Amino acid sequence: MSSTAELHTLTGAYALHALAPDERAEFERHLEVCPACAQEVRELAATTTRLGLAVAVTPPPALKEQVLRRIATERQEPPKVSRESRGAGGGAARGRALSRFALAACLAAAAGFGGVAVWQHQEAQDARARASDSQQRSEALAAVLAAPDAKIRTGELSDGATGTVVVSQARDKAAFIASGLPKPPGGKVYQLWFNDDGTMRDAGLLDPSASSDSVLMAGSVGEASGMGITLEPAGGSPQPTSDPLALMNFPT
Amino acid sequence: MKQAVHIGGPASAGPDLQELLGQVARGDQAAFAQVYDMVCGPVLGLVRSVLRDPAQSEEVAQEVLLEVWRSAPRFQASRGSGMTWVLTLAHRRAVDRVRSAQASSDREHRAALLDRTPAFDEVTEQVESRLEREQVRRCVRTLTELQRQSVTLAYYQGLAYREVAELLSVPLGTVKTRLRDGLIRLRDCLGVNA
Numbered sequence: 001m002s003s004t005a006e007l008h009t010l011t012g013a014y015a016l017h018a019l020a021p022d023e024r025a026e027f028e029r030h031l032e033v034c035p036a037c038a039q040e041v042r043e044l045a046a047t048t049t050r051l052g053l054a055v056a057v058t059p060p061p062a063l064k065e066q067v068l069r070r071i072a073t074e075r076q077e078p079p080k081v082s083r084e085s086r087g088a089g090g091g092a093a094r095g096r097a098l099s100r101f102a103l104a105a106c107l108a109a110a111a112g113f114g115g116v117a118v119w120q121h122q123e124a125q126d127a128r129a130r131a132s133d134s135q136q137r138s139e140a141l142a143a144v145l146a147a148p149d150a151k152i153r154t155g156e157l158s159d160g161a162t163g164t165v166v167v168s169q170a171r172d173k174a175a176f177i178a179s180g181l182p183k184p185p186g187g188k189v190y191q192l193w194f195n196d197d198g199t200m201r202d203a204g205l206l207d208p209s210a211s212s213d214s215v216l217m218a219g220s221v222g223e224a225s226g227m228g229i230t231l232e233p234a235g236g237s238p239q240p241t242s243d244p245l246a247l248m249n250f251p252t
Numbered sequence: 253m254k255q256a257v258h259i260g261g262p263a264s265a266g267p268d269l270q271e272l273l274g275q276v277a278r279g280d281q282a283a284f285a286q287v288y289d290m291v292c293g294p295v296l297g298l299v300r301s302v303l304r305d306p307a308q309s310e311e312v313a314q315e316v317l318l319e320v321w322r323s324a325p326r327f328q329a330s331r332g333s334g335m336t337w338v339l340t341l342a343h344r345r346a347v348d349r350v351r352s353a354q355a356s357s358d359r360e361h362r363a364a365l366l367d368r369t370p371a372f373d374e375v376t377e378q379v380e381s382r383l384e385r386e387q388v389r390r391c392v393r394t395l396t397e398l399q400r401q402s403v404t405l406a407y408y409q410g411l412a413y414r415e416v417a418e419l420l421s422v423p424l425g426t427v428k429t430r431l432r433d434g435l436i437r438l439r440d441c442l443g444v445n446a
């Protein structure tokens with residue numbers, strides 16, 4: 001047990017996480033009864049923040065996609081003070097949170113379902129070209145998902161499956177993420193389309209054998225106002241040969 | 253395309269971090285994406301300064317960001333700024349990781365820690381960030397040698413004060429007070445008020 005006078009000197013070590021666990025616990029008990037130390041800790045913690053800001057780095061772009069995908073399936077803790085979440089306003093707030101969730105769940109959607117995949121051209125290419133191609137595509141995909149102007153929309157596809165589209169006008173690219181999509185029937189593939197004012201333009205295939213859960217739509221967004229997904233014979237089609245499973249307008 | 257390092261503060265337009273954390277607390281993932289943009293650079297930089305290993309640092313930074321998401325409902329603006337809350341989580345996690353990883357092997361290259369300088373020299377194009385760096389560097393130079401070593405070993409390398417004392421061969425009590433008066437001097441030099 002330290003004397004009170006000694007405890008007062010621990011504000012700096014505490015703010016720097018430099019105390020041993022038992023000393024830390026003891027000092028935290030002291031903080032509850034010593035407003036002077038509590039205030040000093042606040043100030044010194046704010047000071048360490050400046051030390052932290054001074055070593056900021058530029059994070060790798062792919063990190064954002066990973067984090068956003070993970071939070072979408074991650075539960076939040078309840079607030080410490082629960083009275084705000086009760087009562088009349090509670091229901092509305094919850095409703096809004098859920099619809100926001102649905103909308104932004106985008107980056108995450110597929111994570112739990114192992115749904116979708118990076119599109120590969122059917123044309124035979126040598127393995128090396130394909131690897132570098134798919135690498136380039138996944139970089140481009142990360143760039144779309146991380147674009148500052150990226151807009152998101154999620155819609156129902158079919159029983160329980162959802163599709164999410166992320167559009168970056170600045171990059172003129174869109175990404176598509178599906179979750180819960182069943183395997184296509186034998187000899188069929190899912191094909192994506194840009195919707196140019198009613199005309200469907202090929203935007204690539206979803207490859208169920210690939211491991212990624214999000215796909216960069218092939219080609220540029222251009223004037224497209226939305227996208228669609230259809231079931232096509234293996235290899236895909238130049239034009240849709242079946243009714244769309246879903247049509248989605250791009251978020252604006 | 254280079255992704256900007258935002259360091260928050262008055263220069264950044266739009267809703268501030270506090271406000272955004274309030275939205276995140278209600279499950280708003282779009283707000284979280286904005287929080288991410290503001291905090292990720294500092295979080296990763298700080299974690300990297302403690303852990304050094306880039307892959308491990310990214311992993312811990314991810315854990316920190318997930319924790320920000322999970323515990324945003326518990327953030328209390330009355331207890332400090334949003335950035336302080338986030339960087340405190342980041343420092344705590346980095347320190348926990350470095351201490352658990354090194355508990356068994358004990359820090360092999362203790363002497364080398366002394367030669368490490370904080371990564372003030374990491375390349376960044378961001379003016380905001382360069383100014384912050386300059387100011388911190390200038391204020392760190394106003395500390396005594398013992399204050400400077402104690403504070404930087406504890407903060408940037410994540411050493412416990414006992415380790416600092418051992419490394420610098422000074423009594424425990426001296427390190428405790430140097431950590432405190434060093435930070436107080438920095439607080440005054442940087443004009444921090446909380």
Ligand SMILES: [Zn+2]
Binds near residue numbers: 008030
């Ligand atoms: Zn006290």
